[in-house]
Amino acid sequence: MTTSTTGTTARQGAAGAAGRPGTGPGRSADGGLRWCPACGDEASAYGPGPRGRPDAACPRCRALERHRFLSLVLDGLAPRLALASLVVDVAPSRPVAQQLRRLCPQGYLGVDFDPGADGRAVDVRASLTDLPLADGSVDLLVAYHVLEHVPDDAAAMREVARVLKPGGLALLQVPWAPGRATDEDPDASADERVRRFGQADHVRMYGHDVEDRLRAAGLDVARMTPVDWLGDDGAALMHLWPEESSWVVTPTTSADGVGRHRGVLAGGTSPGGLAGALVRSRAATAEATARRAEAEERGDAVRRDLAAARARVARLEDEVRAARKESARWRRAYERLRGRLPVRVAAGAARGARGLGRAVGALRAVPR
Ligand SMILES: [Zn+2]
Structure with a gap:
């Protein structure tokens, strides 16, 4: 498995930024200071991202917009992760892996089908369609930009439902074009895959039915975007793509479904919640800005x-x-x-x- 660094996520972001003028990457609610939630570093600007996209990657940890939003979500889950026995990171990206290891040193497991392809360091070599893990053993599974590489994605989704504990969570992200149905073709040539799916090693482009597919595999689904969780100001402050979608899923067998986790993730102003993390990040940004003004x-x-x-x-x-x-x-x-x-x-x-x-x-x- 490889993690997409380009493709539809970029298109989603571009569409999101274009749809909400003033809140896209590069526009700042704080006068220009960047604070990376993945590594805590401050900079006056982010570095170039994939295909030279400006103001995208943290100069220190290389986290992109999606990693930074995921990082805030994981921060919101910190109290749960401190108690977790198993956290599975599929096709790990470096900044997220570092954070997960920090939040759950006792239970972190990095997994990849083909770690050599991206030079990843993982604990276990395995496919998401066949994880060497017991039923109901995983507290949190992260699989960002994985499913679009997997020919039998229904098997992979069922495997996610199988290994999650009742009440366990998976955070998923795939490239998608919400205006149409999923387009897939395992026999498409490399050129055709680039054209239709955005990358030569993608086997499909998900559409509006992505959530139906997850439900069919026994998962309860909630879509989340930075603007849902953080509001326009928060998304702009953190330099995120406001409408970039990720999905939080939990086994349908869980007592009260994913709705319960929405509250946990949003967290109100509780110190462990996402909103709490945002409040802390705003305070850190304000303090840094004040320090800079004082120095000036x-x-x-x-x-x-x-x-x-x-x-x-x-x-x-x-x-x-x-x-x-x-x-x-x-x-x-x-x-x-x-x-x-x-x-x-x-x-x-x-x-x-x-x-x-x-x-x-x-x-x-x-x-x-
Ligand atoms: Zn960083």
Whole structure:
């Protein structure tokens, strides 16, 4: 099994984003800060996703939109997972596997039919149509982008119903085109599969009957989208595709069906619920934004101080220049004065001598 990274999920997302202007990926309710619920990292933007789709993948853990929504759902299930004895992760993606191992270290089991194809590290090599697990043994099974690879998907769905505990949950996601019936053809050529199913190793494109198929296999079904669980603002805040569909299923034999789990997942404002996780994530985002604003303000104050100090230095330099100019002027005046002083004295003396001579001459001329 391989996990689709492109195909109809991308189309769903594009349609969802287009259908709800202002809430698609890349639009932010928080002024641009990204907070990844899968790894808790913050960034100013996500990195490119499949086919270079911008602002899609967490730069740290590579989680895409669907992984980030699943991560919030799993966060909402944390109290259950802490008590779970077996959590089965089919065709695990790295960010989700890390989170599941953290939430349920005692019972995590990674499973893949062909782990070598994607270089996955798994605990068990098995097909979803034939899991080596006891009836009613699994608390949670995650199979994102698996069923569209499985020729006998009815067998795989029955297997999910078989291994889940009464009240156990599976979280499923498949590419689908809700406006039409499921299109499948195990004999289609690779080119035709790309054209009709979105990827060469897909054997079908699910349609509006996907939920009927799950029910026929003995599963109670609820569809969930980010906007259902988080609202428009929450989906925009977390940079999710508002209308991207996943399904939460539980064996029909469970006492009160999947409706009960909807409450658990939504969680009201309880600390374990999804809404609680969202409230915490909003608080973390708000805190990070406040920290950034504070740092910017501190930076502004430092810049203002620096500018004032530079202005003071410039004023002092002006004063020094003026003082030097003044001093030079005085020096020049002094030099001029000093240069002139002996001339005047000599001239005065000469004048005096001449006057004296005249006086002596006059005295000599006085008749006795
Ligand atoms: Zn991340």
